[in-house]
Amino acid sequence: MSRSIETSKKLFKEAQNYIPGGVNSPVRAFKAVGGDPLFISSAKGAFMYDEDGNAYYDLINSWGPMILGHAHPEIETAVRNAIGNSLSFGAPNSKEVDIARLIIDMVPSIEKVRMVNSGTEATMSAIRLARGYTNRNKIIKMEGCYHGHGDSFLIAAGSGAMTLGTPNSPGVTQGTANDTLTVPFNDLDSVDKLISEVGDDIAAIILEPVAGNMGCVLPKEGYLKGLRERCDKHGIVLIFDEVMTGFRLAQGGAQEVFNVMPDLTTLGKIIGGGMPVGAYGGKKEIMEFVAPTGPVYQAGTLSGNPVAMAAGMAMLSQLKENPDVYAKLASLTEKLHNGLQAVNDKLNLPYTINRLGSMISIFFTDREVIDLETAKTCDTGLFGKYFQAMLEEGVYLPPAQFETWFLSYSLTEGDIDKIITAHENAIKKILK
Numbered sequence: 377m378s379r380s381i382e383t384s385k386k387l388f389k390e391a392q393n394y395i396p397g398g399v400n401s402p403v404r405a406f407k408a409v410g411g412d413p414l415f416i417s418s419a420k421g422a423f424m425y426d427e428d429g430n431a432y433y434d435l436i437n438s439w440g441p442m443i444l445g446h447a448h449p450e451i452e453t454a455v456r457n458a459i460g461n462s463l464s465f466g467a468p469n470s471k472e473v474d475i476a477r478l479i480i481d482m483v484p485s486i487e488k489v490r491m492v493n494s495g496t497e498a499t500m501s502a503i504r505l506a507r508g509y510t511n512r513n514k515i516i517k518m519e520g521c522y523h524g525h526g527d528s529f530l531i532a533a534g535s536g537a538m539t540l541g542t543p544n545s546p547g548v549t550q551g552t553a554n555d556t557l558t559v560p561f562n563d564l565d566s567v568d569k570l571i572s573e574v575g576d577d578i579a580a581i582i583l584e585p586v587a588g589n590m591g592c593v594l595p596k597e598g599y600l601k602g603l604r605e606r607c608d609k610h611g612i613v614l615i616f617d618e619v620m621t622g623f624r625l626a627q628g629g630a631q632e633v634f635n636v637m638p639d640l641t642t643l644g645k646i647i648g649g650g651m652p653v654g655a656y657g658g659k660k661e662i663m664e665f666v667a668p669t670g671p672v673y674q675a676g677t678l679s680g681n682p683v684a685m686a687a688g689m690a691m692l693s694q695l696k697e698n699p700d701v702y703a704k705l706a707s708l709t710e711k712l713h714n715g716l717q718a719v720n721d722k723l724n725l726p727y728t729i730n731r732l733g734s735m736i737s738i739f740f741t742d743r744e745v746i747d748l749e750t751a752k753t754c755d756t757g758l759f760g761k762y763f764q765a766m767l768e769e770g771v772y773l774p775p776a777q778f779e780t781w782f783l784s785y786s787l788t789e790g791d792i793d794k795i796i797t798a799h800e801n802a803i804k805k806i807l808k
């Protein structure tokens with residue numbers, strides 16, 4: 377190994393004395409890929425720096441939020457200005473109104489929105505609301521989709537839960553598990569079957585419209601529209617979990633790209649510009665069911681926090697004022713895709729690459745990846761080796777096969793060339 381990561385190693389050892397597994401979110405422990413996790417000291421633009429001073433191209437970008445790159449000057453200035461007026465009020469503030477107005481303007485199906493503190497809170501609140509609104513109990517989720525760590529969602533969950541082999545978590549009661557029905561992603565027949573069995577007790581169908589938590593998996597032609605039609609027919613609330621895709625695939629997220637409108641949308645990540653923020657919103661009629669206008673309770677001491685709102689507002693304003701962001705991100709990602717594919721073709725490697733906008737995954741399988749079953753055909757051991765080899769090449773990828781890479785606007789075409797070269801070097805090294 378050419379670089380030293382001694383400080384990270386020491387910190388990880390110490391962290392394990394105080395924090396379960398040494399980390400505050402499981403995937404960070406690098407369990408799926410082996411080796412010690414890196415402790416990050418700073419990040420700027422397209423780069424992250426670890427505690428030993430090594431630099432890496434960051435293709436995680438805080439799992440999505442840093443779409444404009446790290447330490448963006450406008451966002452940092454907005455936060456600095458907000459800090460001067462106290463960190464929290466626990467009372468209404470004008471920035472909440474500004475960001476709500478902007479979200480409603482940017483996301484086509486949202487007529488009213490409530491701010492929360494994470495993606496998990498957003499999805500938990502959205503299904504409670506769907507249940508309260510419909511007076512029904514069950515939800516349908518898609519296998520391999522991840523919606524945060526709320527009890528109802530830890531059934532056939534993707535992301536870290538799947539990577540760590542715990543898609544169904546202990547600690548979730550049987551009663552809760554029974555109310556979550558799962559079907560494969562991209563499979564309308566299975567949805568029809570469930571609806572014919574228990575249709576009048578299904579409150580909501582929730583899904584990532586473009587899945588990012590089993591790697592990047594795109595909806596088949598007509599899939600989202602088919603779900604919309606079924607929800608309309610059976611009085612089911614359609615929830616798009618756009619925590620990942622919101623403000624990433626387009627200003628209006630996947631619903632804008634595919635022109636299918638959900639009843640409720642959950643948001644997170646980019647909406648906070650790097651601060652802990654989430655939101656859920658949708659049709660006025662449904663959102664009016666939330667307290668204090670309606671009977672469905674949901675609250676938060678720090679919700680609408682003025683510093684977090686300032687960061688989010690600055691981020692969303694940047695995205696709105698620079699509409700070329702999405703075209704540039706898509707073209708950088710296409711260049712990366714073509715480059716990875718060219719290397720794979722040259723080396724006769726049949727791996728599958730899925731991409732949309734600035735989300736991309738390389739799957740170590742020769743199968744087309746359309747759902748959890750096909751994603752699971754990947755050689756995860758080989759991915760682990762690849763991940764380590766890429767780190768050595770100075771590229772920080774999500775530390776699991778079943779995650780999506782996120783590109784940032786601060787990458788240049790030259791950076792993409794370097795990442796493609798890193799890929800070629802890494803692949804040759806692990807296949808030697």
Ligand code: PMP
Pocket residue numbers: 439494495496497499522523524525535584588589617618619620644645654
């Ligand atoms: N939904 C989706 C689609 C996600 O990708 C995530 C997080 N990766 C969540 C919900 C949960 O968000 P958080 O980690 O902020 O609770």
